[in-house]
Amino acid sequence: MPDQEPQNRGHNRRDFLRGSGLAAAGAVLGGQATAAYEEAKADLIAEQGAKVVSGEVEITLKINGENKAVKVEPRCTLLDTLRDRLEITGPKRVCDRASCGACTVIIDGEAVYSCTTLAITCQGKTIETVEGFDTGPKGVPHAFHQHDGLMCGYCTPGFVTACKNFLDKNKGKEVTLEDVKKGLDGNICRCGTYIGVFEAALAAAKAMK
Protein backbone atom coordinates (compact mmCIF):
# COMPACT_ATOMS: atom_id res chain seq x y z
CA MET A 1 0.00 0.00 0.00
CA PRO A 2 1.90 3.04 -1.18
CA ASP A 3 1.79 5.95 1.20
CA GLN A 4 2.14 9.59 0.40
CA GLU A 5 5.75 10.44 -0.27
CA PRO A 6 6.95 12.96 2.25
CA GLN A 7 7.56 16.38 0.82
CA ASN A 8 10.85 18.10 1.21
CA ARG A 9 10.93 19.24 4.82
CA GLY A 10 14.44 20.60 4.80
CA HIS A 11 15.22 23.31 7.29
CA ASN A 12 16.81 26.56 6.30
CA ARG A 13 20.40 25.50 6.00
CA ARG A 14 23.24 27.88 6.27
CA ASP A 15 25.59 25.85 4.23
CA PHE A 16 28.29 28.50 4.23
CA LEU A 17 28.90 27.75 7.87
CA ARG A 18 29.16 23.99 7.81
CA GLY A 19 31.08 21.64 10.02
CA SER A 20 34.52 22.63 11.23
CA GLY A 21 34.09 25.83 9.23
CA LEU A 22 31.46 26.79 11.75
CA ALA A 23 33.84 26.92 14.67
CA ALA A 24 36.59 28.55 12.62
CA ALA A 25 34.21 31.23 11.37
CA GLY A 26 33.10 31.98 14.91
CA ALA A 27 36.64 32.47 16.06
CA VAL A 28 37.53 35.15 13.52
CA LEU A 29 34.28 36.94 12.72
CA GLY A 30 32.88 39.87 14.65
CA GLY A 31 29.73 42.03 14.82
CA GLN A 32 27.01 41.05 12.44
CA ALA A 33 28.90 37.96 11.36
CA THR A 34 29.04 36.72 14.96
CA ALA A 35 25.29 37.09 15.23
CA ALA A 36 24.91 35.08 12.03
CA TYR A 37 27.24 32.48 13.44
CA GLU A 38 25.27 32.20 16.66
CA GLU A 39 22.05 31.79 14.73
CA ALA A 40 23.59 29.20 12.47
CA LYS A 41 24.97 27.29 15.42
CA ALA A 42 21.53 27.11 16.91
CA ASP A 43 20.03 26.04 13.63
CA LEU A 44 22.44 23.45 12.45
CA ILE A 45 25.24 21.30 13.64
CA ALA A 46 26.55 19.96 10.38
CA GLU A 47 27.70 16.41 10.50
CA GLN A 48 28.78 14.04 7.82
CA GLY A 49 25.69 12.57 6.20
CA ALA A 50 22.95 13.40 8.66
CA LYS A 51 21.48 16.85 9.19
CA VAL A 52 21.11 17.69 12.86
CA VAL A 53 19.47 20.77 14.40
CA SER A 54 19.35 22.02 17.97
CA GLY A 55 18.47 25.14 19.90
CA GLU A 56 15.86 27.44 18.40
CA VAL A 57 14.95 26.61 14.83
CA GLU A 58 12.73 28.62 12.53
CA ILE A 59 10.07 26.43 10.96
CA THR A 60 7.00 27.12 8.85
CA LEU A 61 3.71 25.47 9.68
CA LYS A 62 0.67 25.48 7.41
CA ILE A 63 -2.26 25.97 9.74
CA ASN A 64 -5.83 26.37 8.50
CA GLY A 65 -4.50 27.22 5.04
CA GLU A 66 -2.07 29.88 6.25
CA ASN A 67 1.72 29.54 6.37
CA LYS A 68 3.09 30.69 9.72
CA ALA A 69 6.76 31.05 10.56
CA VAL A 70 7.67 30.30 14.15
CA LYS A 71 10.81 29.68 16.18
CA VAL A 72 10.77 26.50 18.22
CA GLU A 73 13.15 24.13 19.91
CA PRO A 74 12.99 20.54 18.68
CA ARG A 75 11.37 19.58 22.00
CA CYS A 76 8.37 21.92 21.50
CA THR A 77 5.17 20.00 20.98
CA LEU A 78 2.78 21.11 18.29
CA LEU A 79 0.21 21.87 20.99
CA ASP A 80 2.46 24.24 22.91
CA THR A 81 3.63 25.83 19.67
CA LEU A 82 0.05 26.48 18.56
CA ARG A 83 -1.11 27.80 21.93
CA ASP A 84 1.90 29.65 23.29
CA ARG A 85 3.64 30.89 20.16
CA LEU A 86 0.91 31.25 17.56
CA GLU A 87 -2.07 32.08 19.78
CA ILE A 88 -4.14 29.31 18.25
CA THR A 89 -5.83 28.24 21.45
CA GLY A 90 -8.60 25.95 20.17
CA PRO A 91 -6.63 22.79 20.94
CA LYS A 92 -6.54 22.47 24.73
CA ARG A 93 -3.78 21.25 27.04
CA VAL A 94 -5.34 18.86 29.53
CA CYS A 95 -3.52 15.56 30.15
CA ASP A 96 -0.53 16.41 27.91
CA ARG A 97 0.07 12.62 27.63
CA ALA A 98 -2.03 11.47 24.63
CA SER A 99 -4.77 10.27 26.97
CA CYS A 100 -7.69 12.69 26.80
CA GLY A 101 -8.10 14.07 23.28
CA ALA A 102 -8.57 17.76 24.18
CA CYS A 103 -5.53 18.67 22.03
CA THR A 104 -6.78 16.89 18.90
CA VAL A 105 -5.85 18.53 15.58
CA ILE A 106 -6.00 17.18 12.03
CA ILE A 107 -2.68 16.65 10.28
CA ASP A 108 -2.77 15.61 6.61
CA GLY A 109 -6.33 14.41 7.05
CA GLU A 110 -5.77 12.37 10.22
CA ALA A 111 -6.93 13.39 13.71
CA VAL A 112 -3.91 13.18 16.04
CA TYR A 113 -2.91 14.32 19.52
CA SER A 114 -0.92 17.55 19.15
CA CYS A 115 0.45 17.22 22.71
CA THR A 116 2.48 14.21 21.64
CA THR A 117 3.55 15.52 18.23
CA LEU A 118 6.76 17.51 17.93
CA ALA A 119 6.18 20.76 16.00
CA ILE A 120 9.42 20.29 14.07
CA THR A 121 8.01 17.11 12.49
CA CYS A 122 4.99 19.00 11.12
CA GLN A 123 6.74 21.08 8.48
CA GLY A 124 5.22 20.68 5.02
CA LYS A 125 2.10 19.09 6.45
CA THR A 126 -1.42 20.47 6.44
CA ILE A 127 -2.62 21.27 9.95
CA GLU A 128 -6.29 21.97 10.68
CA THR A 129 -7.62 23.18 14.02
CA VAL A 130 -11.14 23.93 15.23
CA GLU A 131 -10.58 27.62 14.36
CA GLY A 132 -10.75 26.76 10.66
CA PHE A 133 -14.00 24.81 10.71
CA ASP A 134 -17.24 25.82 9.03
CA THR A 135 -19.47 27.29 11.75
CA GLY A 136 -22.53 27.38 9.49
CA PRO A 137 -25.61 25.14 9.84
CA LYS A 138 -23.88 22.20 8.10
CA GLY A 139 -20.79 22.32 10.27
CA VAL A 140 -19.90 20.18 13.27
CA PRO A 141 -19.61 23.17 15.71
CA HIS A 142 -23.23 24.12 14.94
CA ALA A 143 -24.40 20.57 15.67
CA PHE A 144 -22.64 20.64 19.06
CA HIS A 145 -24.34 23.94 19.83
CA GLN A 146 -27.78 22.71 18.76
CA HIS A 147 -27.53 19.41 20.67
CA ASP A 148 -25.99 20.76 23.84
CA GLY A 149 -22.83 18.71 23.28
CA LEU A 150 -20.89 20.44 26.04
CA MET A 151 -20.96 21.36 29.70
CA CYS A 152 -17.77 23.03 30.90
CA GLY A 153 -16.59 23.08 27.30
CA TYR A 154 -12.94 22.30 27.82
CA CYS A 155 -12.98 19.01 25.93
CA THR A 156 -15.28 20.38 23.23
CA PRO A 157 -12.74 21.63 20.65
CA GLY A 158 -11.04 18.22 20.73
CA PHE A 159 -14.36 16.43 20.38
CA VAL A 160 -15.45 18.73 17.53
CA THR A 161 -12.13 18.14 15.74
CA ALA A 162 -12.22 14.36 16.19
CA CYS A 163 -15.86 14.37 15.13
CA LYS A 164 -15.22 16.39 11.97
CA ASN A 165 -12.36 14.09 10.98
CA PHE A 166 -14.43 10.99 11.68
CA LEU A 167 -17.37 12.28 9.61
CA ASP A 168 -15.13 13.44 6.75
CA LYS A 169 -13.69 9.93 6.58
CA ASN A 170 -17.13 8.36 6.59
CA LYS A 171 -18.82 10.69 4.12
CA GLY A 172 -21.72 9.07 2.29
CA LYS A 173 -21.88 6.15 4.74
CA GLU A 174 -24.75 5.43 7.07
CA VAL A 175 -23.21 6.34 10.44
CA THR A 176 -24.64 4.53 13.47
CA LEU A 177 -24.39 5.38 17.17
CA GLU A 178 -21.98 2.45 17.56
CA ASP A 179 -19.75 3.91 14.79
CA VAL A 180 -19.78 7.31 16.49
CA LYS A 181 -18.80 5.79 19.83
CA LYS A 182 -15.86 3.97 18.24
CA GLY A 183 -14.89 6.98 16.13
CA LEU A 184 -14.79 9.31 19.13
CA ASP A 185 -13.29 6.98 21.72
CA GLY A 186 -10.01 8.89 21.67
CA ASN A 187 -11.66 11.77 23.55
CA ILE A 188 -12.80 12.05 27.14
CA CYS A 189 -15.35 14.38 28.74
CA ARG A 190 -15.04 14.68 32.51
CA CYS A 191 -18.49 16.28 32.78
CA GLY A 192 -19.86 13.17 31.10
CA THR A 193 -21.92 14.92 28.47
CA TYR A 194 -21.53 12.08 26.01
CA ILE A 195 -25.22 11.84 25.14
CA GLY A 196 -25.17 15.38 23.73
CA VAL A 197 -21.89 14.70 21.92
CA PHE A 198 -23.25 11.56 20.26
CA GLU A 199 -26.48 13.31 19.26
CA ALA A 200 -24.47 16.19 17.80
CA ALA A 201 -22.26 13.77 15.85
CA LEU A 202 -25.25 11.93 14.40
CA ALA A 203 -26.97 15.22 13.51
CA ALA A 204 -23.79 16.54 11.88
CA ALA A 205 -23.52 13.30 9.88
CA LYS A 206 -27.03 13.93 8.53
CA ALA A 207 -26.31 17.59 7.82
CA MET A 208 -23.15 16.76 5.89
CA LYS A 209 -24.93 14.37 3.51
Next chain:
Amino acid sequence: MKAFEFAGPTTPELAVQALAGKAGAEALGGGTDLVNRMKDYVSSPSRIVYLKDIAGFRHTDATPTGLTIGAGITLANLLADPVVAKDYPGLRQAALEVGTPQIRAMATVGGNLLQRPRCWYYRSGFGLLAMKDGKSMVRAGDNRYHAIFMTEGDALFVAPSSLAIPLIALGATATIQGGEGKRTIPVERLYQVPKPGMERELTIKAEEVLLSITVPPAKGKNASYEARWKQSHDWPLALCSVNLTMDGEAVSDARIILGAVAPVPLRSSAAEDSIKGKAINMTTADVAAAAAVSTAKPLSMNKYKVNLTKTVIKRALMSAAGKHYWEA
Protein backbone atom coordinates in the same frame (compact mmCIF):
# COMPACT_ATOMS: atom_id res chain seq x y z
CA MET B 1 11.39 17.41 28.76
CA LYS B 2 15.12 17.93 28.36
CA ALA B 3 16.45 19.62 25.24
CA PHE B 4 17.78 17.39 22.49
CA GLU B 5 19.24 17.59 19.02
CA PHE B 6 16.96 16.64 16.15
CA ALA B 7 17.88 14.74 13.02
CA GLY B 8 15.46 14.05 10.17
CA PRO B 9 17.32 11.54 7.99
CA THR B 10 15.92 10.63 4.58
CA THR B 11 17.26 7.07 4.31
CA PRO B 12 17.69 4.16 6.77
CA GLU B 13 21.48 4.36 6.31
CA LEU B 14 21.51 8.02 7.33
CA ALA B 15 19.28 7.16 10.28
CA VAL B 16 21.77 4.54 11.49
CA GLN B 17 24.58 7.08 11.06
CA ALA B 18 22.66 9.71 13.02
CA LEU B 19 21.89 7.24 15.82
CA ALA B 20 25.51 6.09 16.00
CA GLY B 21 26.76 9.68 15.88
CA LYS B 22 25.93 10.52 19.49
CA ALA B 23 25.72 8.51 22.69
CA GLY B 24 22.18 8.54 24.05
CA ALA B 25 20.49 9.04 20.69
CA GLU B 26 17.06 7.50 20.29
CA ALA B 27 14.80 6.84 17.31
CA LEU B 28 11.35 8.49 17.14
CA GLY B 29 8.38 7.12 15.22
CA GLY B 30 4.83 8.25 15.97
CA GLY B 31 5.94 9.54 19.36
CA THR B 32 3.03 8.16 21.37
CA ASP B 33 5.42 6.35 23.72
CA LEU B 34 8.76 8.15 23.52
CA VAL B 35 7.45 11.74 23.74
CA ASN B 36 5.56 10.87 26.92
CA ARG B 37 8.61 9.11 28.37
CA MET B 38 10.62 12.27 27.68
CA LYS B 39 8.01 14.45 29.40
CA ASP B 40 8.21 12.23 32.47
CA TYR B 41 12.04 12.18 32.37
CA VAL B 42 11.97 8.38 32.12
CA SER B 43 13.97 8.79 28.91
CA SER B 44 16.08 11.84 28.12
CA PRO B 45 17.75 11.21 24.76
CA SER B 46 20.57 13.48 23.68
CA ARG B 47 19.41 13.29 20.10
CA ILE B 48 16.15 12.33 18.41
CA VAL B 49 16.36 10.65 15.03
CA TYR B 50 12.98 11.01 13.36
CA LEU B 51 12.15 7.98 11.24
CA LYS B 52 8.57 8.53 10.18
CA ASP B 53 9.41 10.55 7.07
CA ILE B 54 11.72 7.96 5.57
CA ALA B 55 9.82 7.03 2.40
CA GLY B 56 10.95 3.40 2.27
CA PHE B 57 9.49 2.75 5.72
CA ARG B 58 5.98 3.62 4.75
CA HIS B 59 4.44 0.92 2.60
CA THR B 60 3.41 -2.68 2.62
CA ASP B 61 4.41 -5.06 -0.15
CA ALA B 62 2.60 -8.32 -0.86
CA THR B 63 4.74 -10.96 -2.59
CA PRO B 64 4.54 -14.76 -2.95
CA THR B 65 6.97 -15.06 -0.02
CA GLY B 66 4.73 -13.06 2.27
CA LEU B 67 3.66 -9.58 3.25
CA THR B 68 6.38 -7.05 4.05
CA ILE B 69 5.17 -4.30 6.37
CA GLY B 70 7.29 -1.15 6.57
CA ALA B 71 8.11 -0.32 10.18
CA GLY B 72 7.02 3.31 9.60
CA ILE B 73 3.45 2.66 8.55
CA THR B 74 0.85 3.67 11.07
CA LEU B 75 -1.56 1.24 12.68
CA ALA B 76 -4.33 3.06 10.76
CA ASN B 77 -2.47 2.23 7.51
CA LEU B 78 -2.14 -1.39 8.64
CA LEU B 79 -5.87 -1.59 9.36
CA ALA B 80 -6.66 -0.20 5.90
CA ASP B 81 -4.48 -2.80 4.16
CA PRO B 82 -6.60 -5.27 2.15
CA VAL B 83 -4.08 -8.14 2.46
CA VAL B 84 -4.00 -7.79 6.25
CA ALA B 85 -7.80 -7.73 6.34
CA LYS B 86 -8.09 -10.84 4.15
CA ASP B 87 -5.24 -13.08 5.33
CA TYR B 88 -4.23 -11.98 8.81
CA PRO B 89 -7.37 -11.33 10.89
CA GLY B 90 -5.39 -12.09 14.05
CA LEU B 91 -2.99 -9.23 13.29
CA ARG B 92 -5.80 -6.90 12.28
CA GLN B 93 -7.80 -7.60 15.44
CA ALA B 94 -4.79 -6.84 17.66
CA ALA B 95 -4.05 -3.59 15.79
CA LEU B 96 -7.70 -2.53 15.94
CA GLU B 97 -7.67 -2.73 19.73
CA VAL B 98 -4.57 -0.57 20.24
CA GLY B 99 -5.19 2.86 21.81
CA THR B 100 -7.65 5.20 20.10
CA PRO B 101 -8.27 6.46 16.55
CA GLN B 102 -5.77 9.29 17.19
CA ILE B 103 -3.12 6.89 18.58
CA ARG B 104 -3.58 4.53 15.64
CA ALA B 105 -3.18 7.45 13.21
CA MET B 106 0.15 8.38 14.85
CA ALA B 107 1.70 5.17 16.16
CA THR B 108 3.85 3.07 13.84
CA VAL B 109 4.22 -0.70 13.55
CA GLY B 110 7.90 -0.38 14.50
CA GLY B 111 7.05 1.82 17.47
CA ASN B 112 4.42 -0.61 18.70
CA LEU B 113 6.95 -3.45 18.62
CA LEU B 114 9.68 -1.43 20.32
CA GLN B 115 7.62 0.53 22.88
CA ARG B 116 8.88 0.31 26.45
CA PRO B 117 6.96 -1.47 29.23
CA ARG B 118 4.00 0.18 30.95
CA CYS B 119 5.04 -1.02 34.43
CA TRP B 120 4.28 1.89 36.75
CA TYR B 121 7.50 1.42 38.68
CA TYR B 122 9.47 1.72 35.44
CA ARG B 123 7.35 4.71 34.36
CA SER B 124 8.00 6.36 37.72
CA GLY B 125 11.75 6.17 37.26
CA PHE B 126 12.60 3.06 39.34
CA GLY B 127 14.04 1.16 36.39
CA LEU B 128 12.87 -1.95 34.55
CA LEU B 129 13.58 -4.29 37.46
CA ALA B 130 12.42 -1.76 40.09
CA MET B 131 14.89 -2.93 42.71
CA LYS B 132 15.27 -1.10 46.03
CA ASP B 133 17.80 -2.31 48.61
CA GLY B 134 18.16 -5.52 46.62
CA LYS B 135 14.43 -6.22 46.76
CA SER B 136 11.81 -6.02 44.03
CA MET B 137 9.37 -3.17 44.58
CA VAL B 138 6.95 -4.96 42.27
CA ARG B 139 6.92 -8.19 44.26
CA ALA B 140 6.27 -6.33 47.53
CA GLY B 141 4.10 -3.62 46.02
CA ASP B 142 1.16 -3.09 43.68
CA ASN B 143 1.59 -5.76 41.02
CA ARG B 144 -1.98 -6.09 39.79
CA TYR B 145 -0.99 -5.57 36.14
CA HIS B 146 2.31 -7.46 36.24
CA ALA B 147 3.51 -10.85 35.07
CA ILE B 148 1.96 -14.18 35.99
CA PHE B 149 4.55 -16.28 34.18
CA MET B 150 8.35 -16.38 34.72
CA THR B 151 7.84 -14.63 38.05
CA GLU B 152 10.70 -16.49 39.73
CA GLY B 153 13.03 -14.04 37.89
CA ASP B 154 13.73 -10.37 38.57
CA ALA B 155 11.79 -8.99 35.58
CA LEU B 156 8.13 -8.75 36.57
CA PHE B 157 6.83 -6.20 34.03
CA VAL B 158 4.90 -7.43 31.00
CA ALA B 159 5.97 -6.99 27.38
CA PRO B 160 3.66 -4.22 26.13
CA SER B 161 3.45 -4.76 22.36
CA SER B 162 0.08 -5.99 21.11
CA LEU B 163 1.33 -6.53 17.56
CA ALA B 164 4.25 -8.74 18.61
CA ILE B 165 1.82 -11.46 19.73
CA PRO B 166 0.04 -12.12 16.40
CA LEU B 167 3.26 -11.51 14.46
CA ILE B 168 5.09 -14.20 16.45
CA ALA B 169 2.10 -16.52 16.07
CA LEU B 170 2.29 -15.98 12.30
CA GLY B 171 6.03 -16.70 12.26
CA ALA B 172 6.99 -13.17 11.13
CA THR B 173 10.57 -11.92 10.84
CA ALA B 174 12.03 -8.50 11.53
CA THR B 175 14.60 -6.87 9.25
CA ILE B 176 16.99 -4.53 11.01
CA GLN B 177 19.44 -2.04 9.51
CA GLY B 178 22.72 -1.63 11.35
CA GLY B 179 26.07 -0.06 10.61
CA GLU B 180 27.24 -3.20 8.87
CA GLY B 181 24.15 -3.82 6.78
CA LYS B 182 20.88 -5.61 7.32
CA ARG B 183 20.01 -8.60 9.44
CA THR B 184 16.78 -10.56 9.70
CA ILE B 185 15.59 -12.28 12.88
CA PRO B 186 12.34 -13.87 14.07
CA VAL B 187 10.14 -11.24 15.76
CA GLU B 188 10.41 -13.08 19.11
CA ARG B 189 14.15 -12.41 19.10
CA LEU B 190 13.48 -8.66 19.35
CA TYR B 191 12.82 -9.35 23.04
CA GLN B 192 14.86 -10.65 25.94
CA VAL B 193 14.43 -10.98 29.70
CA PRO B 194 16.51 -8.32 31.43
CA LYS B 195 18.49 -9.14 34.55
CA PRO B 196 20.59 -7.14 37.01
CA GLY B 197 23.47 -5.59 35.09
CA MET B 198 21.61 -5.94 31.75
CA GLU B 199 18.50 -3.82 32.14
CA ARG B 200 17.28 -3.92 28.57
CA GLU B 201 14.27 -5.85 27.34
CA LEU B 202 14.87 -5.15 23.65
CA THR B 203 17.70 -6.79 21.70
CA ILE B 204 17.96 -4.08 19.02
CA LYS B 205 21.14 -2.05 19.44
CA ALA B 206 21.12 1.70 20.02
CA GLU B 207 22.32 2.50 16.51
CA GLU B 208 20.08 -0.02 14.75
CA VAL B 209 16.82 0.76 12.99
CA LEU B 210 13.90 -1.64 12.56
CA LEU B 211 13.13 -1.51 8.83
CA SER B 212 10.28 -3.92 8.21
CA ILE B 213 8.38 -7.00 9.27
CA THR B 214 7.77 -9.88 6.89
CA VAL B 215 4.81 -12.14 7.56
CA PRO B 216 4.87 -15.49 5.74
CA PRO B 217 1.87 -16.35 3.53
CA ALA B 218 -1.14 -17.21 5.66
CA LYS B 219 -2.14 -20.83 5.83
CA GLY B 220 -4.86 -22.18 8.03
CA LYS B 221 -6.56 -19.94 10.55
CA ASN B 222 -5.32 -17.11 12.74
CA ALA B 223 -7.04 -15.02 15.38
CA SER B 224 -6.41 -12.82 18.41
CA TYR B 225 -8.44 -12.07 21.50
CA GLU B 226 -7.59 -9.66 24.29
CA ALA B 227 -9.06 -8.68 27.65
CA ARG B 228 -8.76 -5.09 28.92
CA TRP B 229 -10.05 -2.99 31.79
CA LYS B 230 -11.36 -0.28 29.50
CA GLN B 231 -13.23 -0.61 26.22
CA SER B 232 -10.62 1.52 24.50
CA HIS B 233 -7.43 3.41 25.19
CA ASP B 234 -5.84 0.65 27.21
CA TRP B 235 -3.22 -2.08 27.03
CA PRO B 236 -4.38 -5.68 27.32
CA LEU B 237 -4.51 -7.45 30.67
CA ALA B 238 -4.08 -10.65 28.68
CA LEU B 239 -3.85 -11.26 24.95
CA CYS B 240 -3.68 -14.48 22.95
CA SER B 241 -2.94 -14.98 19.26
CA VAL B 242 -3.25 -18.35 17.59
CA ASN B 243 -2.16 -19.57 14.17
CA LEU B 244 -3.51 -22.99 13.29
CA THR B 245 -2.79 -25.28 10.36
CA MET B 246 -5.77 -27.51 9.74
CA ASP B 247 -6.08 -31.04 8.41
CA GLY B 248 -9.79 -31.22 7.74
CA GLU B 249 -11.46 -30.52 11.06
CA ALA B 250 -8.36 -31.31 13.11
CA VAL B 251 -5.50 -29.01 14.03
CA SER B 252 -2.29 -30.38 12.51
CA ASP B 253 0.02 -27.60 13.71
CA ALA B 254 -0.48 -24.74 16.16
CA ARG B 255 1.29 -21.67 17.41
CA ILE B 256 -0.28 -20.16 20.52
CA ILE B 257 1.32 -16.97 21.83
CA LEU B 258 0.41 -15.06 24.99
CA GLY B 259 0.88 -11.34 25.60
CA ALA B 260 0.78 -9.10 28.69
CA VAL B 261 1.50 -12.03 31.03
CA ALA B 262 5.32 -12.25 31.04
CA PRO B 263 8.33 -9.96 30.43
CA VAL B 264 8.53 -11.36 26.89
CA PRO B 265 5.85 -12.62 24.50
CA LEU B 266 5.24 -16.17 25.66
CA ARG B 267 4.78 -19.23 23.48
CA SER B 268 2.70 -21.96 25.11
CA SER B 269 3.87 -25.32 23.81
CA ALA B 270 1.67 -27.01 26.42
CA ALA B 271 -1.43 -25.46 24.85
CA GLU B 272 -0.16 -26.19 21.35
CA ASP B 273 0.49 -29.86 22.13
CA SER B 274 -2.90 -30.28 23.73
CA ILE B 275 -4.84 -29.02 20.69
CA LYS B 276 -2.85 -30.85 18.00
CA GLY B 277 -4.78 -33.62 16.27
CA LYS B 278 -8.06 -32.38 17.69
CA ALA B 279 -11.02 -30.38 16.40
CA ILE B 280 -11.61 -27.00 18.04
CA ASN B 281 -14.61 -26.93 20.33
CA MET B 282 -15.38 -25.65 23.82
CA THR B 283 -13.95 -28.77 25.43
CA THR B 284 -10.63 -28.89 23.54
CA ALA B 285 -10.22 -25.10 23.83
CA ASP B 286 -10.78 -25.38 27.58
CA VAL B 287 -8.18 -28.12 27.89
CA ALA B 288 -5.65 -26.07 25.88
CA ALA B 289 -6.28 -23.02 28.07
CA ALA B 290 -5.87 -25.03 31.27
CA ALA B 291 -2.63 -26.54 29.95
CA ALA B 292 -1.26 -23.06 29.18
CA VAL B 293 -1.83 -21.67 32.67
CA SER B 294 -0.63 -24.77 34.52
CA THR B 295 2.81 -23.15 34.83
CA ALA B 296 1.50 -19.70 35.88
CA LYS B 297 2.88 -18.33 39.15
CA PRO B 298 0.94 -15.13 39.83
CA LEU B 299 2.14 -12.39 42.17
CA SER B 300 0.33 -11.19 45.29
CA MET B 301 -2.31 -9.08 43.47
CA ASN B 302 -2.80 -10.64 40.04
CA LYS B 303 -4.25 -14.11 40.43
CA TYR B 304 -7.27 -12.87 38.46
CA LYS B 305 -5.03 -12.70 35.38
CA VAL B 306 -4.69 -16.50 35.37
CA ASN B 307 -8.39 -16.95 34.72
CA LEU B 308 -8.43 -14.07 32.24
CA THR B 309 -5.56 -15.73 30.38
CA LYS B 310 -7.53 -18.97 30.17
CA THR B 311 -10.47 -17.05 28.76
CA VAL B 312 -8.46 -15.21 26.09
CA ILE B 313 -6.83 -18.48 24.95
CA LYS B 314 -10.20 -20.17 24.69
CA ARG B 315 -11.73 -17.25 22.84
CA ALA B 316 -8.78 -16.89 20.45
CA LEU B 317 -9.02 -20.59 19.56
CA MET B 318 -12.80 -20.46 19.14
CA SER B 319 -12.49 -17.23 17.13
CA ALA B 320 -10.02 -18.95 14.77
CA ALA B 321 -12.65 -21.65 14.29
CA GLY B 322 -15.23 -18.94 13.52
CA LYS B 323 -17.21 -19.64 16.70
CA HIS B 324 -17.67 -16.29 18.50
CA TYR B 325 -19.74 -17.91 21.23
CA TRP B 326 -19.45 -14.92 23.61
CA GLU B 327 -21.17 -12.59 21.16
CA ALA B 328 -24.40 -14.59 21.05
